[in-house]
Amino acid sequence: MGGAARGKTRAGEKGGASRALAFDLVVLLGLAALFVANLCLGSVETTPAEVLRIIAAGPGDTSTAAQVIWQIRLPRAIEAVLLGGALSLSGFLLQTFFANPIADPFVLGISSGAKLVVAVVMIVVLGAGQVMSPAASVGAAFAGSLLTMGFVLLISRRVRTQSMLIVAGVMVGYICSAATNFLVAFADDQSIVNLDNWSRGSFSGATWPDVAFIAVCVLAMGAAVFALSKPLGAYQLGEPYAQSVGVNVSGLRLLIVAVSSLLSACVAAFAGPVSFVGIAAPHLAKRGVRSSRPLYVTPACLLTGATFCCGCDLVARTLFSPVELSVSAVTAVFGAPIVIALMLRGRSR
């Protein structure tokens, strides 16, 4: 009896990590499968073996299949994986920050704010006959994210309930989207056509320089979040408790805002606004590892977000091929029900 109890205690102490690892492994396998499917499926069908051969042969091959995979599908799939992970992590950070399970960059209007600033900068730069560099897009998006985040923070000080914060965020998002639409409608530059396409949310048109830039940003931020998992865990019990165990709370808050803004800025700059991934993926990850301890959730979050976006992009590309859906529409179809379930569960408590 005592031995059994002691054994249970041990399981409680050590079980979390092994469970999280098992979940990560399963998700990783799913991600690999979807990634390969993303490379194989499309208007030019290729077998997995063919894809492997092409990738092994390097980008030098000039055949159509090789060109499609190296120039279109591979960068796009990698971008979907990285940005999915970024969205998910950003959502997890914002949920921890606001202690609200349905906070994410899209719902709080941060993506839309980033989009607005990118649109303004793009119109100015393209109008001057220049080309937008990836860094410039991300920089603009980061500025937009921070601005919106600051605005949402101001609101959050005034509102007492968590649902009001979400409503306020959604309103901010609408205002920014409306402003972006005005800009797109009135700036009749030829290049603005791209802007319109981008502003709906899509992973199409990914290029290798973009991918390289995104990879550096997202992986660095992912490592940063993982390194922050200890103070984040303390912060989950609320600011006073975090302070009482020695966390520098204001420093941590600043870091959370900066990192989550940069992550959502990456997504906004390259894929436009992608909805609900930031809520659905962290939620699935937490359910999967059966904990919300950041040490376990951070890797699971990254992987789940990547898998979610990879899958959604596959659906967006292939469901009505050759017509391509916006990825945001697909993520909404899969993500929104999870959000509704979350809200219902919150009410029943």
Place this chain on the structure above:
Amino acid sequence: MTAHWGRAFSCRRFGTGLSLDDAERGQNLSQSVCTKKHVPNGQSALELRGLAVGHGQRALVRDVCLAVRPGQVVALIGPNGSGKTTILRTVAGQLRALGGVVELFDRPLGEVPPTERAQEMAVMLTGRPSTELLTCRDVVEAGRYPFTGRLGVLGEKDHEAVRAALEATGAADLAERDFSHISDGQRQRVLLARALCQEPRVLLLDEPTSYLDVRSQLEMLQLLRREARERGIAVVASLHEIDLAQKAADHVICIRDGRVTFQGAPEEVFTAERMAELYGLEPGAYDPAFGSVELARPEGEPEVFVIAGGGTGTACFRKLARDGVPFATGVLHEHDADGLLARSLAARAVYERDFEPVSERAVAEACEVLLGCRRVICCVGGFGTMNARNAELLDAARGAGLPVARSRPNPRDDFGKPHR
């Protein structure tokens, strides 16, 4: 009356090994000027000198002086909004002190790095942290923060501390339960375990007994006393339950109107006058012997005369007070339970000195009062040596044709056989 109790308490205080220094120190500290030398014996774990606290610039409470020794339990009492929580938050380093100093083991709090502070001092606050998918063990383990490495992974020693804290608070069975799905009493245990596994030498608690049922309140305070005694933790807790504060604290500090109105040992603090002043109560509403408050005394000419004594009348007194019926009672010994309660509740009461038989004079006085009433309730089952004359009251009532009701006999009365 207070003199009696004062003496009784002093005797007990010698018995429990507390020195008279405590009482003297209490008196000293109640004057707001405080100097470094308040603690005659040993180092203080936590010391507040001329502390002013508040949100923003305006001070809510000024001039708080307090020295807490290891192993001592200090209760912070006062009406709602008096600033108890603000004081605790300032001492915890969450609010900037607006004046004065907080010293943790003789070091100014501001000079102690956060991690070091967290290794010395733990807090438990009111309210439930909202968590998602966190087990109680996860919540408790969060207390090991100041001891773990970069990623916060717990080592064997940390697990041992968590286990010990869960055992100590009786929360071991809750370890794998979801923290957001447990009751308030369980939550308090888990949060206390969280604070204890931080292995603090100073523990600050904001209303640790709020929302708890009586048994959980009792267990919480016994636990705090045990931890203070066994591990030598200095405990400062704000309490709303003055009866519990009176029983569990070594030292009590009263906050009202932005200042410390009084502090000292419980027997000095919990007097009818001080409690009435602190909480703005009607005189007599608080009785230090019962440690509790009573409803307001029904005012007016007494309608009912209650023959009581030896604790037989308490239930009847309280029922009449609830119904708002002014009543008289007698003849009671001054300091038996009925005598004490009658001071708070009876419109008129006739007393005899303790340990003396009821005198003819007292009965005559009581008779006069009785004849002015409309009915009589007799709570005593029988009369003994000391209250033999009270039987005359019963006869007088019958003689005057007043209706006499017998109140339900108190089950405790079995020990005395009826005399008539």
